[in-house]
Amino acid sequence: MLALRRTVIPSFALMRAYSSGGSVSSLLLVEHKDNKVAASTLHALTAASKLGGSVAALVASDAPDSVVGEVAKLKGVSKVLVAKDPTYKHLLPETAASLLVETQKKYGFTHLVAPHSAFGKNIMPRTAALLDVAQISDITSVVGPDTFVRPIYAGNAIATVKSKDKIKVITVRGTAFPASGTSGSDAPKEDAPAPSSMASTEFVSEHMQKSDRPELDSASRIVSGGRGMKSGENFHLLDSLADKLGAAVGASRAAVDAGFVDNSLQIGQTGKIVAPDLYIAVGISGAIQHLAGMKDSKVIVAINKDPEAPIFQ
Helix, strand or coil, X not given: CCCEEEECCCEEEECCCCCCCCCCEEEEECCEECCEECHHHHHHHHHHHCCCCXXXXXXXXXXXXXXXXXXXXXXXXXXXXXXXXXXXXXXXXXXXXXXXXXXXXXXXXXXXXXXXXXXXXXXXXXXXXXXXXXXXXXXXXXXXXXXXXXXXXXCCEEEEXXXXXXXXXXXXXHHHCCCCCECCCCCCEEECCCCCCCCCCCCCCCCCCCCCCCCCCCCCEEEEECHHHCCHXXXXXXXXXXXXXXXXXXXXXXXXXXXXXXXXXXXXXXXXXXXXXXXXXXXCCCCHHHHHHHCCCCEEEEECCCCCCHHHC
């Protein structure tokens, strides 16, 4: 069944009427970095808790103890499944997907949940393919255990989807859910099952750019530049402003495509989704796909010589 209706945006909603049943149990894949739980995980946990039933958390690492201890104290976590192996030092998406599938088979989880970050977007489609189910991406609301709300068309329309798959594979837009807090008690821990077969890919190397600035995903202040900066040299004038504000630096897709900055700074539908307290947009006209990535910012300051630029609307 397809139903089309206008919403406040104005937009329309697309509903597929399916049914599902049975008790709910969810598995949250924990994103972590430098032995700390990523903020995206805390938001995804809140969404998982809204599904009903219990929520187990899966931590995969070569040295998971500190992350496991942090996760065990989070409100809403019923138990922590620990996957400890040297293979997980650099968690490849193929390996993580196999681990998720084996864990689901052992425990019978009805929902597999991860943040809609680069981490989750790399792993969950592979997991859904292995399970032969449709992935439900970038949800912004949980209506029920089989019904979810997600933006489409760069946020210009809202789709309400209802899945008939017995196993739901879900990624969560972090800016749509508050972060989960701590519970004051430790959830029990147990070993996660080992994948029946390891992935055919292996980690070779990575080249990381270190910065003293906040992570773009979780920064409370962001200074972002667009094609209006004219050059990479001009773009880096924003660095000093960001440093004075204690802000992260972001960019529009146009600035990235022009080669001004690395694509790790891209904000938008095909980049990072952010919702800082303050978003300063310099030389950004406001393409739909960029607005989709920062429209939930509390205060938006735009600097642009075109008064008709979409970002002012």
